[in-house]
Amino acid sequence: AQTVTQSQPEMSVQEAETVTLSCTYDTSESDYYLFWYKQPPSRQMILVIRQEAYKQQNATENRFSVNFQKAAKSFSLKISDSQLGDAAMYFCAFTGANSKLTFGKGITLSVRP
Amino acid sequence: DGGITQSPKYLFRKEGQNVTLSCEQNLNHDAMYWYRQDPGQGLRLIYYSQIVNDFQKGDIAEGYSVSREKKESFPLTVTSAQKNPTAFYLCASLPGQDPRGGELFFGEGSRLTVL
Numbered sequence: 182a183q184t185v186t187q188s189q190p191e192m193s194v195q196e197a198e199t200v201t202l203s204c205t206y207d208t209s210e211s212d213y214y215l216f217w218y219k220q221p222p223s224r225q226m227i228l229v230i231r232q233e234a235y236k237q238q239n240a241t242e243n244r245f246s247v248n249f250q251k252a253a254k255s256f257s258l259k260i261s262d263s264q265l266g267d268a269a270m271y272f273c274a275f276t277g278a279n280s281k282l283t284f285g286k287g288i289t290l291s292v293r294p
Numbered sequence: 295d296g297g298i299t300q301s302p303k304y305l306f307r308k309e310g311q312n313v314t315l316s317c318e319q320n321l322n323h324d325a326m327y328w329y330r331q332d333p334g335q336g337l338r339l340i341y342y343s344q345i346v347n348d349f350q351k352g353d354i355a356e357g358y359s360v361s362r363e364k365k366e367s368f369p370l371t372v373t374s375a376q377k378n379p380t381a382f383y384l385c386a387s388l389p390g391q392d393p394r395g396g397e398l399f400f401g402e403g404s405r406l407t408v409l
Contacts, residue, residue: 190334214395226384226400233395272336276394280344281352282327286336 183208185275187285194263195293201248202258202288204273211235213277215249215256220287221269229271232256260290268292296321300385300401307372307379307408315370315404317385325388326368327398330354330381337384343368372406380408 184207194200206215217229232240232249239247244264248257260267273285298319307313317326325344329337339352343362357376362368368387372379385401 185336187336218398224382224403226386226398228397231395231397278394280394281339281342282398283339284329284337286334 183210183213183275183277183283185273185283185285187273187288189288190286191289191291193291193293194260194267196263196265198263199259199261200263200290202260202271202273202290204256204258204285206254206256206273206275208254208275208277210277213275215247216274216276216282217245217247217256217258218272218274218284219269220272221266226272230258263292265292265294298385298387298399298401300383300404303402303404305404305406307406309408310374312371312373313379313406315372315383315385315406317368317370317401319366319368319385319387319399321387321389321399322365323387323389323399324365325390326362327386327388328352328358328360328368328370329384329386331384331403332381340370340383379406381406 186205213234215232219229220226230242230245244261246259270287270289272287276282301316327342328340338354341360343349359371383404386398388396
């Protein structure tokens with residue numbers, strides 16, 4: 182069974198600074214997908230970024246980028262130029278051959294003005 | 295606009311009562327999911343359906359039931375057998391029957407409180 186671990190329950194960042202959110206996972210599969218989802222206070226979950234395991238290039242979406250280390254089974258999210266609107270809970274997620282999306286426990290990010 | 299509608303947003307029930315949470319999507323998505331969210335637990339999969347008239351148990355299906363009679367609808371019933379039903383419930387959908395790599399679209403959630 183796959184597991185997704187987000188060991189940090191909370192983090193804080195100064196506005197305009199950069200923050201990295203950590204995620205590790207465990208799987209025996211070689212072909213899978215990894216995601217970061219954001220849940221703002223409104224509770225509406227939205228996709229931030231996704232990574233295909235067989236692609237070595239790290240995914241980027243504007244201010245959001247990932248550091249995907251397949252051998253280490255690590256998938257961290259970097260948020261550059263943090264904005265107040267980035268304050269939310271962030272979930273790391275994994276999907277493999279069984280097509281079930283497994284989520285980590287989430288990390289609450291606060292942004293200091 | 296296309297999206298996922300969950301109702302009700304807030305629901306209170308007494309112990310021993312069954313309650314049904316509604317999830318409707320007009321995105322023409324094949325796959326639909328129900329997740330439960332508890333503080334510090336992340337999202338845990340209850341049931342999912344990749345096609346009409348078919349569904350599979352997720353990781354915490356005990357005490358829950360679903361149906362998928364129409365493509366756009368995937369209601370979740372929380373039965374009296376669910377020992378700790380107070381939680382936030384999220385419905386989601388995905389285009390295609392093979393959801394790997396696809397973006398999950400979520401509803402706004404339903405908060406169930408058992409009194």
